[in-house]
């Protein structure tokens with residue numbers, strides 16, 4: 001493995017310690033009623049994210065990551081506890097929160113610029129201004145030249161960048177992403193990670209990323225919240241003290257490898273519980 005390139009100098013993680021808090025998840029519980037009785041998907045979780053911070057939430061399949069994403073985004077209400085964004089309690093979809101989903105969410109009948117301008121159109125921004133802003137964010141995600149293309153003419157990675165530009169265009173205080181690159185191959189994912197890093201730095205964007213990809217989490221984050229397997233609780237936080245600005249070059253460094261190993265150690269334990277649980281469920285169904 002290579003050591004961290006000398007050009008990476010700034011340790012940005014510590015400079016964010018003094019920034020004000022944008023997102024507070026305070027002792028949140030989410031229970032679902034199921035035919036087998038109540039199921040606790042999120043169990044007394046708390047999280048405080050500061051302005052400009054990049055926090056990833058990682059955990060095994062079924063641990064409650066998407067539930068937490070939907071709670072923060074206001075698509076679900078907590079059974080207990082409270083979530084505030086920019087000082088306001090989240091009681092439904094909130095203009096301060098921009099969401100990017102795992103599934104592709106571009107409108108196939110609209111061109112790239114019409115897709116990106118959509119949220120601005122909804123906000124009543126005039127045509128000239130919304131096109132100007134759309135072009136700015138299209139360039140930011142690296143899609144200049146594709147303004148008039150339709151989503152079907154683009155690759156999956158390009159379409160996810162269109163979704164990201166559309167979300168960024170209304171300048172959310174918090175960008176919430178649920179496995180946005182899950183369907184892409186590893187190389188594309190790493191290179192798109194570079195794009196996300198650049199954008200985050202340029203906008204000082206606060207980001208919460210839901211993922212089960214350790215490499216992606218370490219590459220991008222200031223802090224990683226590791227969740228336990230069902231019920232979803234905070235297992236621990238890992239601060240990623242890799243210097244910024246970062247790029248995917250850092251993936252080959254020793255320091256990066258140490259973080260990946262450390263997080264895998266924690267996750268392996270939780271993922272094993274998940275596998276055992278699934279096996280028992282299959283056996284029960286067979287009987």
Ligand SMILES: Nc1ncnc2c1ncn2[C@@H]1O[C@H](COP(=O)(O)OP(=O)(O)OP(=O)(O)O)[C@@H](O)[C@H]1O
Pocket residue numbers: 032033034039040041059060061062063064065066067068212230
């Ligand atoms: N609407 C719902 N009703 C009942 N149970 C639900 C509901 N949504 C999620 N669950 C359950 O809550 C638990 C957590 O699910 P969730 O989708 O949040 O996990 P996840 O970590 O995002 O999983 P994955 O990584 O596989 O997407 C699971 O046991 C799931 O079956």
